[in-house]
Amino acid sequence: MMRIDIHKLLKLLAFNEQDPLLFNSAFFLIFFGFFLTAYLLFQKNRNTRIYFLTLFSLYFFYKTCGWYVGFILLAAVVDFNISKIIYETTSKHARKVLITLSILLNVGLLFYFKYTNFFIDIINDVSQQQLHPLKLLLPVGISFYTFENVSYTVDVYRREIKPVDRFIDYLFFLSFFPKLMMGPIVRAADFLPQIEKKPFVTDEQLGQGLYLITAGIIKKVVISDYINANYVMYIFDNPSAHTGLECLLAVYAYAMVIYCDFSGYSDMARGMAKWIGFEINLNFLSPYQSSSITEFWRRWHISLSSWLRDYIYIPLGGNRSGYFNTYRNLFITMLIGGFWHGASWNFIFWGALHGAALALHKLQKDYERKPLLVIPYSPKVTKFINKILVDLPVFTVPYSPALTKMLKVMATFHFVCLGWIFFRCNSFADSWTFINQIFSHFNIAVLPQLVANYANVIMMLWLGFLLHSITSPTELEYQKFLTKLSTPLKIVYLFAAIYLAIQFKQADVIKPIYLQF
CATH class of the missing domain: 1.20.1260 (Ferritin)
Known part of the structure; x- marks a missing residue:
């Protein structure tokens, strides 16, 4: 009888692919209750607290994705050591080589699991080859902790932060279980100083x-x-x-x-x-209350949008190299953001859609400050075209700022919803079928039944x-x-x-x- 109980307990504590440990599971709530009780015993001692939290986080990750937990350990070892060498190295060339190596290792691992089969499909379509897709499972949370690794080493490279002295501290930062699987993407500069504070x-x-x-x-x-x-x-x-x-x-x-x-x-x-x-x-931060696509990305998945801004948009040149380059950088940044979400033409198109919208909104704001388009010898046409560029996209209602804002919010929300169609549909063809159904087969008669x-x-x-x-x-x-x-x-x-x-x-x-x- 005792053996059966132990067997059941071990089975419950082991990883189950059909029932991973998630925040919304009943077992996790019990699990978290036991964790809090144990944490009260270990919280006063700094080292004991960090080791306990790290081990619990790694076990939680194991219960979610099995032995893929090894990848976060590997990532922590690599970036902890590379960042220390980067910080201690004075040679600019060596530092650039090391930061490039770190980024390639992190992004390369992500690329292998997430995008290999996507590019195999493209090669098969273009060259009529019959390469077989690899049997790959995407490690849970790899996109999030990869971005955290990259931001840490880049911040060390920029001399914005000092690398941590102890490996356990870095592993704790990377594996901290509340944000491990689905974010938010946490910056080391925000999190690491909290380790030293007394738990209160x-x-x-x-x-x-x-x-x-x-x-x-x-x-x-x-x-x-x-x-x-x-x-x-x-x-x-x-x-x-x-x-x-x-x-x-x-x-x-x-x-x-x-x-x-x-x-x-x-x-x-x-x-x-x-x-x-x-x-x-x-x-x-209530993203559907946004009155522009720019505001939406300041409110939606804030940790990702700020990461894309600081580590892709600004390194590309941001808004420092003229109007055209600014719009280009916005578009490329969101294209990469779309591709980050998944190896699918749907995500790429979704990213391109938002990138184009951000660029157009920036263009419209630039026109508000200083109209750029001038038609020679035709001031009336110039004024008319610039008025269209400035006013139409924002739905300005004279003498009614409240109604103007409401129209902007509605327009932004419906644009975001258009993007969600491509984000959610199973294929690119299904996305266009979905849109076609809305515009070509809109049957209001089914409303009462619906x-x-x-x-x-x-x-x-x-x-x-x-x-x-x-x-x-x-x-x-x-x-x-x-x-x-x-x-x-x-x-x-x-x-x-x-x-x-x-x-x-x-x-x-x-x-x-x-x-x-």
């Missing part, structure tokens, strides 16, 4: 953590998973079988699914970090947009309210959110969308 969790952090964890659970499990399983997957898997109205609702639904899925997971990551005494950066059949989905969709519309001051006030609750009431509040999530949890495990990246 304030009442504010407890309240903020409680708010973020419970909000994340509701976003991910209650809203995103429900809408995804009961409507979005059904429509996107076969768009040609549905009317344009059904497809349009699916676009709006997916916009909320991906927001609640990713921001919910980010919220949980930030909340758990706060409960351990660490701060990781905000990753979403509302009747998917009333719960529509209700969840409205709930998602309602939560999204909550302002930052309101969130802060609610966090203060939670902070003031007694410990028993905090526990009741947490378990109420978990109970609610259990009631809405889908039969099949719905993995986080960004887990694939």
Whole structure:
């Protein structure tokens, strides 16, 4: 009898490909509870605390992706040592060789797992070869910790930070479990100084953590998973079988699914970090309230957009080399950002779409400051064309700034939704089929039936947009309210959110969308 129990326990603690350990699983909540209890025993001693957190993070990663945990260990060893050599080397040439080597090793490993089969397909299409795709599985989180590795070594190379002295500190930074799988992408300069601080969790952090964890659970499990399983997957898997109205609702639904899925997971990551005494950066700030595509990328996946700005856009030249080069750099940066998301023409087109939009918005802002287009001997035509370039894209309504902003927000949101079609569809052809259904087979007559059949989905969709519309001051006030609750009431509040999530949890495990990246 004892052997059976031990066998079951070992099986439960081992990696299960069919049931990976995710924040939205019931087992993880129990797992995290045991972790917090043990952490209280080790937190006072600096070294014990770091070793315990690192080992727990690596075990958590093992439970999520199996022996691929070895890649994060390899990445940590390589970049820890290269960065130290870079910092100690005075030769400019040697430093450039070393930083190039570091980037090639990091990006090369990512490229091998993520893009090899994509380029094999391209070679087969172009040359009529019959190369067989490799049987590769993408290691979980590799895109995120690769970017963290690159930013660390580049920052050391730029002399913006000093490399850490101890390997365990760097491994802890890289493997810190709340942000390991799906971000946010954390900068070493923001995280490493926190290691030296004495672990002291304030009442504010407890309240903020409680708010973020419970909000994340509701976003991910209650809203995103429900809408995804009961409507979005059904429509996107076969768009040609549905009317344009059904497809349009699916676009709006997916916009909320991906927001609640990713921001919910980010919220949980930030909340758990706060409960351990660490701060990781905000990753979403009500992005669908943006009135321009530029503002959208300041609010959506903030850690990625800032990384792309600092390590791709600015090194390309940023806005320092004239108008055309600025627009080109914006386009290239977003093209790379699209390709980062996945080896697919859909992601490349999605990145190009956003890159073109950012470039056009920058062009429009440049025209506002100084009209660039001049038609010789025709000031009226010049004025007319410049007015179109300045005014039309922003939907300016005379004497009504509120209505003007609302139109801008709606235009930006619908452009983002257009991009989500390519982001979500299974193929490039399906994306155009989806768009064709909306514009060519829009049957308003099915509206009553659609509302009747998917009333719960529509209700969840409205709930998602309602939560999204909550302002930052309101969130802060609610966090203060939670902070003031007694410990028993905090526990009741947490378990109420978990109970609610259990009631809405889908039969099949719905993995986080960004887990694939």
